[in-house]
Amino acid sequence: MGHVCVIGIWHLGAVTAACLADLGYTVVGVDEDHDKVEALNRGMPPLFETGLQEMMAKNIAVGRLTFTSDLAEALGGASHALITYDTPVDDNDEVNLSEIFAVAEELGGHLDSGATIIVSSQVPVGTCEEIAAVVRQANPSLDFGIAYTPENLRLGQAIERFQQPEMIVIGADSEATLRRVEHLLAPIEAPRVRVDLRTAEMTKHAINAFLATSITFANEIANLCDEAGADALRVAEALRLDTRVGPGVPLHPGLGFAGGTLARDLKVLHHLSERHGYEASLINAVLAVNQRQNRVVVGRLRRILGSFDGLSVGVLGLTYKAGTSTLRRSAALEIIRVIAADGAAVKAYDPKADPEEVRLHKGFTLCDDPYAVAQDCDALVLVTGWPQFRELDFPRIRSLMRNPVLLDALNMLDADRMVEAGFRYIGVGRGRQERPA
Known part of the structure; x- marks a missing residue:
């Protein structure tokens, strides 16, 4: 079915590589950590994820899934190169894109002409255009396309979310690139949202900002319920029955959102508003209320x-x-x-x-x-x-x-x-x- 290279193997990369191999593709995963690569080739994922170890072992056994630290070797003959770093954030939820830009420079020297770069890592809006510029600077004559397909893999449910997504957002730099990404993902049945690169990047920010806002809203109501003598669980039950809210909205009160994933997108939107002189009052309030919740x-x-x-x-x-x-x-x-x-x-x-x-x-x-x-x-x-x-x-x-x-x-x-x-x-x-x- 084709040769695919997956670059950056932690949660997102390991799940993506295993699931693409399970679809029938020949997948080579790339990570610079030699000890991790050795463990991966023995079928040991970098962290626990339901069903991941079994899926890796199955596809390694039939030869569809291998791992290496040699990017040049992995890219040889690859029609698609997926960038799947779990974008690191610091203690202030600020993103660090150094790994992604470093690998973009290497792609310029080793990517086959006509191949497609697919970014799935969480990146700030505008990053895919910057990645493309780095690749072109490294190799001005290289013919390639670039796309952004935002991941939506929840820890603990990642394989299910990959195989049965609610939707697939594809942002592409051209119609030809869009068609190549559509072909790669054809075995996965889900509604497609086809947009430009920046709209796809902004969609990921918007989804996570909405989820973060919902969680924070539920916690703020819960704190007020504690003061008023009301039950926030029953309030949330009623809200979900309102069709204007819906059953899937995260309204279960408790702790603030954690893990850095949601806060990362809020920080990106905060900085975007600062650069353009716009006060994103709601985004700033969500960050402040969430930071307080665990102390409450x-x-x-x-x-x-x-x-x-x-x-x-x-x-x-x-x-x-x-x-x-x-x-x-x-x-x-x-x-x-x-x-x-x-x-x-x-x-x-x-x-x-x-x-x-x-x-x-x-x-x-x-x-x-x-x-x-x-x-x-x-x-x-x-x-x-x-x-x-x-x-x-x-x-x-x-x-x-x-x-x-x-x-x-x-x-x-x-x-x-x-x-x-x-x-x-x-x-x-x-x-x-x-x-x-």
Whole structure:
């Protein structure tokens, strides 16, 4: 079916490479980390993603999927070169495009004439035109096309989202490029939105900004529900039934959005507005409210305990979200830092957290199971929505705790059941109804 090169192998790149190979393409994934490449060729993905290891192993076994650190070798005969770096962000959610521009320069020297560059990494609007300029500067005579197909791969559901997307947005520099991208993605059935490069880039920003705004709105309403004595979960239930809102809008109150992905797009829009002298008041407000939200949730626990100093606090969940192994920009780490800085001894457990990433973080003791976390603790905080946490033996956990305070920062547990088990249960947006044991 054709030879495809996928450049930059972490979450986006690993899923893209495996899924394209599963469609029948011969795929060569490229990453400069030799140790990672060696692990990838043994079928070991760089992080946990549901079904990814099995899909990689299957396609490696039949020879459709290989990995290398040699970009020139990988590009030989490739009709499409996909740039799939998980664009890094710093602690302020600012993007770093250095890897992408470096590989663009290399593409100029090694890309076959007539090939198509497809960018799927999250990049600021206007970046694809800059990438094309770098390639042309490296090789002015090269005939190539460039397209942008924004990824929409949710951690934990990435393979399903790749194979059955709600839509495919394709931004292209020409009709010929558009046709070549359409041909590559022909096996995937989904509505197509065909636009120019900048419109495709802006579409990704807009989707993530809307999701971020919805999450922040739900949290702001939840905070007000706590003050007013109302239940934000029932408010959200009603909102979703309104056809002007819809069932798919993320309105479940709890912690602020994390991981850097949504904030990255908000920051891009913020800087865009600054460059053009436009005050993006809504974007700025979403960033401010989200930055405050986790402190608001921790404040609920502080009001109950009075102080964290000298207490033992257990945390269930460390990863950015359920279904992945990465701790990158996770809310759990932020909450642990706040609690530990206030004098608490923190223990934590996560069923899938990457041990290498865990070792990079301090301020807590990692436990082998949730019951060890609960042992002699003064409060338990549920931060990551792993489904198996619902199945824990909560009466046993209650018996192990010194003080049965349970902060459900995701509202994922049955409040009545927790009270029956003997907990003082605290949700988010539940009307200040800290339900006593």
